[in-house]
Amino acid sequence: xxxxxxxxxxxxxxxxxxxxxxxxxxxxxxxxxxxxxxxxxxxxxxxxxxxxxxxxxxxxxxxxxxxxxxxxxxxxxxxxxxxxxxxxxxxxxxxxxxxxxxxxxxxxxxxxxxxxxxxxxxxxxxxxxxxxxxxxxxxxxxxxxxxxxxxxxxxxxxxxxxxxxxxxxxxxxxxxxxxxxxxxxxxxxxxxxxxxxxxxxxxxxxxxxxxxxxxxxxxxxxxxxxxxxxxxxxxxxxxxxxxxxxxxxxxxxxxxxxxxxxxxxxxxxxxxxxxxxxxxxxxxxxxxxxxxxxxxxxxxxxxxxxxxxxxxxxxxxxxxxxxxxxxxxxxxxxxxxxxxxxxxxxxxxxxxxxxxxxxxxxxxxxxxxxxxxxxxxxxxxxxxxxxxx
Numbered sequence: 236x237x238x239x240x241x242x243x244x245x246x247x248x249x250x251x252x253x254x255x256x257x258x259x260x261x262x263x264x265x266x267x268x269x270x271x272x273x274x275x276x277x278x279x280x281x282x283x284x285x286x287x288x289x290x291x292x293x294x295x296x297x298x299x300x301x302x303x304x305x306x307x308x309x310x311x312x313x314x315x316x317x318x319x320x321x322x323x324x325x326x327x328x329x330x331x332x333x334x335x336x337x338x339x340x341x342x343x344x345x346x347x348x349x350x351x352x353x354x355x356x357x358x359x360x361x362x363x364x365x366x367x368x369x370x371x372x373x374x375x376x377x378x379x380x381x382x383x384x385x386x387x388x389x390x391x392x393x394x395x396x397x398x399x400x401x402x403x404x405x406x407x408x409x410x411x412x413x414x415x416x417x418x419x420x421x422x423x424x425x426x427x428x429x430x431x432x433x434x435x436x437x438x439x440x441x442x443x444x445x446x447x448x449x450x451x452x453x454x455x456x457x458x459x460x461x462x463x464x465x466x467x468x469x470x471x472x473x474x475x476x477x478x479x480x481x482x483x484x485x486x487x488x489x490x491x492x493x494x495x496x497x498x499x500x501x502x503x504x505x506x507x508x509x510x511x512x513x514x515x516x517x518x519x520x521x522x523x524x525x526x527x528x529x530x531x532x533x534x535x536x537x538x539x540x541x542x543x544x545x546x547x548x549x550x551x552x553x554x555x556x557x558x559x560x561x562x563x564x565x566x567x568x569x570x571x572x573x574x575x576x577x578x579x580x581x582x583x584x585x586x587x588x589x590x591x592x593x594x595x596x597x598x599x600x601x602x603x604x605x606x607x608x609x610x611x612x613x614x615x616x617x618x619x620x621x622x623x624x
Contacts, residue, residue: 236287237493239474241430244382244404246317246348248290250468250496251489252432253283254477255293259300268299275482277307282483284311286490292432292477293342294321294353294386295334301341309343318344321353321386321407324363331367335374350380351407355397356389356573368402386434388574390532394420398427405430410473411440412466412510413551425472433467433476436460441551442560444485449556453510462506464492469499514554522597526550529594533577537586541568541577542601549608558612565612579613580605 241248258276261268280291291308293300301320308318320338325331339347350371352364364385374380386407387394394408398420406424410417410433424431437443437460441450446459454462467473478489495502515523526546533541545565552561568579583606592598 236490237496238287239471241432241474242405242424243428244349244430246382246430248317248430248475249288250475250493251288251464251478251486252290252292252475253280253288253486254434254479255291255300255304256297256477257479257481259298259303262298264295264298264302266299268303272299273303273306276303278483279480279485280304280307280311282486283480284316286486288478288486289315290317290319290475292319292321292349295338296321296323296353301338305341305343313344317348318342319349319351320347321351323353324355324360324367326363326366328366328370332370339379346378347380349382349384349405350374351383351405352385354574355385355387355393357393360573361393361397364397365400368400372402382430384430384432391417391420395423398423398429401427403429405432407432407434407477409434409439410467411436411463412507413441413557414439414547421470421472431473431475433473435479436463436467436476437479439564441555441557442563445559447556447558447560453513453555454506457502457506458488458491460488461492461495462503464489465495465499465503466507468492468496469503510555514550517554518550523550525596528596529592529598531591531594536577536591537588538582539576539578540580540586540588540605542580542588542592542605544568544575544577545580545605545608546601548612549604552608552611562612562614565608566614580609581613583609 237250238247239250258279291304293304295301320342322334322338354360355364371383375383382404384403384405384407385397387397388409394417398406406429408417408420410421421431440463443459443463450459464476467476478486480486527543530543533539536542548561548565551557565579567575568577583602588602592601595601
């Protein structure tokens, strides 16, 4: 395993972290835990520790994850592990405090190395973060938490606004090969010497554990997950990636990636060129260079259609045959709340997109592309995993 300094925290963090979102038994926190589920989780933790991964990251919103982790963490040397959880900011400070105390009790720790405000995704959540900030900073003074950060699925302007509050030690955010829009936030975090933790590179990063055959051919000889890990970690501004393990062997490919970091400048360029060239071949160079220009935000569009997301999903489905991934993401529109806002491109015959698309060089084409995408991908409404519990 390789390690990097997590910004001003000065923590030496493994470049692959153990994310606790997929190995828990249930998204319902009060469900009884079976022996089988607990044994699997503990096997994941022990395997992670065995390969040099000692950063364990979870959240109050991850169902039984904290409870189950709390049964194994006391068996590990506390001074050799990094424990992180996340709790949502609240308008009610007492609710925020109660949630924090619940997390501490379930994890069975006297202090957290890293605490993040979870889901700082819009102006309301920034406002709630401000309400809770003094309390969190007091916990930091008392030593109940060592470092304070935030986790976000927000658009870039919200992430930058939160970083510029100037109080956070690190940030958890999305950035990987198929979604690079948040790079300015990573640069801003780097300027402030903040730690940068990339979330969901395997799932939101393209459902890479169920990779499309075409994408796998294009990233060969690397497995898509190894390619994506190396793509992210080739930037020194990125410190660690989450591996949301469901089984002990899920770490294996990420260990391969960590062990190839020294060769990244030789390995990556030809694969990146091949991927970029395929997108241009399938979708056209002009489209790939200009498709995002002048697009409206979801809240600026009739029926709140999330035009940028729909077109991005279309690009990936057509260029890389990421149909399963595209369907998963597309059918989450309409039920993702502030985690994945906006609506699908349906009932287009009832809306006039002329005004909201007037700044796009592709204004005439886009309504037809939206309709095609809807026809290709629409299916049963999907919810976030927490909502499906």
